[in-house]
Amino acid sequence: xxxxxxIVMLSACILAHAASAESKxxxxxxxxxxxxxxxxxxxxxxxxxxxxxxYGLMFVEKLEPNxxxxxxxESERTLSFWMKNTLIPLSIGYFDANRRFVNSHExxxxxxxxxxxxxxxxxxxxxxxxxLPAGWFLKHKxxxxxxxxxxxRP
Numbered sequence: 001x002x003x004x005x006x007i008v009m010l011s012a013c014i015l016a017h018a019a020s021a022e023s024k025x026x027x028x029x030x031x032x033x034x035x036x037x038x039x040x041x042x043x044x045x046x047x048x049x050x051x052x053x054x055y056g057l058m059f060v061e062k063l064e065p066n067x068x069x070x071x072x073x074e075s076e077r078t079l080s081f082w083m084k085n086t087l088i089p090l091s092i093g094y095f096d097a098n099r100r101f102v103n104s105h106e107x108x109x110x111x112x113x114x115x116x117x118x119x120x121x122x123x124x125x126x127x128x129x130x131x132l133p134a135g136w137f138l139k140h141k142x143x144x145x146x147x148x149x150x151x152x153r154p
Contacts, residue, residue, distance in 0.1 A: 027055065027058075027059065028051060028052050028055055030045035030046055030047065030052060030069070031045070031046040031048070031154040032044070032045060032046065032152070032154070033045075033046050033070055033150070033151075033152055033153060033154045034150075034151040034152040035070070035130075035148040035149060035150055035151060036148065036149045036151055037130070037140075037142075037146070037147075037148040037149075038140035038141075038142060038146060040066055040140070041066065041151065042066050042067070042068065042130070042132065042148075043066060043067045044067070044068055044069055044070040044130065045068070045069045045070075046069070046070055046072065046154040047069055047070070047071045047072070048071075048072040048154060053071050053073075056069060056071070056081075056086070056131070057069055057086055057088075057090065057131055058084065058085040058086055059085060059086075059087060060086070060087065060088065061087055061088065062088065063088065063090075063132070063133045064133075065133060066132070066136075067132070067133075068090070068130060068131045068132040068133065068136075069130070069131045070128060070129070070130050071128065071129040071130075071131075072127070072128055072154075073126075073127050073128070074127075075097070075127060076096060076097050076125035076126060076127045077125055077126070077127075078121060078122055078124070078125055078126070079094055079121065079122045079126045079129055080119045080120065080121040080122070081107070081119065081120050081129060081131075082110070082117040082118065082119050082120070083107050083108065083109055083110045083117065083118070084110065084117055085112060086107075086109050086110070087109055088109060088133075088134070089106065089107065089108050089109060089134035090106075090107045090131045090132065090133070090134055091104060091105070091106055091107070091131070091132050091133065091134055091135060091136040091137045091138070092104060092105050092107055092120055092129055092130070092131050092132075092137075093129070093130045093132075093136075093137045093142065094122035094123075094126035094128070094129050095126055095127065095128040095129070095130065095147070095148060096124070096125065096126055096127060096128075097127045098147065099128065099147045099148050099149070100144065100145070100146070100147045101142045101143065101144060101145075101146040101147065102122050102123060102124055102125075102126045103122060103123045103124075104137035104138075104142065105120040106134060106135070106137075106138065107120050107131075107134075128148075130148070
């Protein structure tokens with residue numbers, strides 16, 4: 001029982017340290033990309049490594065229409081995102097290795113410092129996730145035939 005309590009306390013300390021280390025001032029520099037999806041040109045920041053994917057859109061206060069972030073993974077897998085330190089509601093869409101639409105979620109900001117965050121998973125393996133202003137995927141009614149095309153690759 002002592003070992004379990006120690007592990008729980010250690011985990012809490014690590015999470016608290018990680019949360020305090022993240023700030024708006026430490027935002028990584030993201031490359032830019034453009035894709036076409038549902039007839040729309042999207043301007044996206046690129047999160048293509050672990051540190052950029054972990055930071056994502058934290059502390060962003062506003063997104064212009066058709067702007068957001070694309071998360072690129074090395075291969076397909078079941079993906080799951082949360083809204084840690086995210087200030088605005090977002091839509092997330094998952095896409096497979098062929099850039100075909102998998103599923104989407106509407107994500108709401110969480111209370112800052114909350115440890116039990118809601119997760120938003122892909123329903124099957126995906127290689128890409130695109131976050132856009134709230135309501136984007138609902139508005140554009142994507143289906144399993146929808147896919148994005150690169151206009152400008154990172």
